[in-house]
Amino acid sequence: MGTGENGGAAPSPSDPSPSDPSPGGPLEGVRVLALEQMQALPYATQLLARLGADVVKVEPPGRGDSGRGSLPAMTDPAGRRVGATFLRNNLGKRSVCVDLKDPRGRDLVLALAPRFDIVAENSKAGAMRRLGLGYEDVAAVHPAAVYVSVSGFGNTVPTPYAARPAFAPVVEAMSGIYEAKRTGDAPPAVAPVGALGDIGAALYASIGILAALRHRDRTGRGQYVDIAMLDSVIAMTDIVTNLWSMGLRKGDLGPLILHGFRASDGWFVLQVGREEHFARLAGLVGRPGWTSDPQLATRQGWVDHLEDELRPAIEGWAAGLTKAEACEALGAAGLAAGPCLSDEEVVADPHVRARGMLVEVPRTDGVEQPVLVPGNPVRMSAAPVPAERRPPWLGEHTDAVLADELGLSAAELKALRGDGVIA
Known part of the structure; x- marks a missing residue:
């Protein structure tokens, strides 16, 4: 199903290795500490990982990233659910389980932060600040950090929607595109292209990250990159407001x-x-x-x-x-x-095969059909496409990362695990 550019079968993702976290690529050497969930940020950090960055994903003990609980799902080797949202947004990352609500867990993250170029989060606006992991907290220990927030309505500009939770269809509806495409008394077609609000925000976050890294190369200073999902979708559904301003109404397009x-x-x-x-x-x-x-x-x-x-x-x-x-x-x-x-026609499409745009993730629960995940659409002439690596199992790299990065001993790790601070 997933085939390479030369027509051969695309290899299945290999195991992520704690001893060799970076697969090479134009972002080799760039390190990302991602306090993330679902899709709006994970899609961005997966793209960075595919371009060679080392991405360490911080998940809460127990349930992990809430995307793991989505359906449909498969089960991992330990029998835990791994949902479709997680599987398609976390290739090539390492997973560390830390309880951010425990002060000791917060301190672990602040200790890790100076070892990373980027600290990224996509919690509800203000949540990280209340935990002591906001931009000011990270900048205090790592002034050169590029700190990234992705949220429904942003963190840095007052907005009447700041306290609202948001998923992709919410901001898509608020962008005006649903109403523009709705006909008669029919209800709106919700999520007509999947999570446009998530992926759009992720792409703008990636652009902001790369620009901030370039700025840091010149000045040595980090900064706060603040992405609002609603802003991102309004930018992508530009026809709504632009055509309205030029006299068209109710979703009318120019004559064509x-x-x-x-x-x-x-x-x-x-x-x-x-x-x-x-x-x-x-x-x-x-x-x-x-x-x-x-x-x-x-x-x-x-x-x-x-x-x-x-x-x-x-x-x-x-x-x-x-x-x-x-x-x-x-x-x-x-x-x-x-x-x-149709879905089956896309899977079999010769262009999709030629460009390697479907990656097969083998299932670990006895189902023969592999999970298909979209491949990396970024092709660069001077950078070979790195091999894909499977998504991490929950907390798979906790011990290795904390030992390698912070020098924690086996006894210290055991004590933190016993207290539920890590998993």
């Missing part, structure tokens, strides 16, 4: 063909927004007269006559073609079109 059309085996999407492209479409579907039809002389005319004129002709042309064949013909004519693929 941007619609789905039916072929013999399903649907494809076609975008035509320029007159020369409309002429190519007219010729391809056998309607050259469109280019001289006064009703279709403007882009608004295309939209006005989509259902009574354009759609019947386009779908009549496509009726004898599969969606893939229709898109191939449209592409050959210089028109942008793509088939609407």
